Amino acid sequence: MGRQVTITGTRSVSTDGLARLGGLFAEYLGPFATADAHFHLGGAAGIDTLALDWLAEHTKTALTVVVPCGVADQPEAAAGSVTRWQRAGRLAEVVELGASRLDAAAYHARNRWMVDRSGFVVGFPENAGQGSGTWYTLDYAAGQGKPRLVVPI
Numbered sequence: 001m002g003r004q005v006t007i008t009g010t011r012s013v014s015t016d017g018l019a020r021l022g023g024l025f026a027e028y029l030g031p032f033a034t035a036d037a038h039f040h041l042g043g044a045a046g047i048d049t050l051a052l053d054w055l056a057e058h059t060k061t062a063l064t065v066v067v068p069c070g071v072a073d074q075p076e077a078a079a080g081s082v083t084r085w086q087r088a089g090r091l092a093e094v095v096e097l098g099a100s101r102l103d104a105a106a107y108h109a110r111n112r113w114m115v116d117r118s119g120f121v122v123g124f125p126e127n128a129g130q131g132s133g134t135w136y137t138l139d140y141a142a143g144q145g146k147p148r149l150v151v152p153i
Contacts, residue, residue: 002036006114008137009047009124010153021047021124021153025054028122028151033059038092040114042107043067043082045075047124047134047153056085062092066114068099068106104133111137115144122149 007029013021029051033039039055042048043065055063065082067074071094074082085091097113099106111133115121121141125134138148 002034002038003032003120004038004040004118005032006040006111006118006121006137006141007047007051007124008042008111008114008121008134009051010126010132010134011044011046011048012126013046013050013153021050022054024124024151024153025051026058028149029055030058032120032122033061035060038062038064040064040066040118042110042114043071043074043078043094044107045078049078049081051124052081052085056088056090063090064093064095065091066095066097066110068097068110069102070096070098073102107133108136112140115141115146118146120147120149122151124151124153126153 039061041052071079071082086094097110123134123138125132141148
């Protein structure tokens with residue numbers, strides 16, 4: 001099995017941000033998107049959806065989308081992206097963790113699930129400040145001694 005990578009990032013990026021972020025994804029995700037790699041992504045809006053769209057369009061790497069509740073509980077644009085790539089056969093798996101509520105605890109559980117199955121985490125925080133879900137995930141990976149790449153946006 002090849003490299004297992006988790007992607008985490010801010011939700012406060014609009015879906016039209018792909019044009020702006022495409023260069024960052026090419027530079028910081030592209031080198032890890034080898035044929036034997038497997039990416040784990042959350043199914044939320046922002047970086048989750050933008051990275052999913054970029055990886056699905058520009059690579060052949062395996063992609064797993066993980067959501068805290070169900071795909072239908074995600075924002076419309078995010079759920080649409082997951083559904084589109086699933087129908088196109090680009091997703092290796094969609095994991096619905098079935099949380100009873102879509103809240104911070106559910107997102108943290110989803111992020112731990114992804115990190116626990118990965119050997120490397122790439123984070124795209126909105127800024128260098130702490131306190132976000134992205135930093136929670138990066139800190140969780142650090143606590144496991146896993147390498148992290150932080151790309152502030």
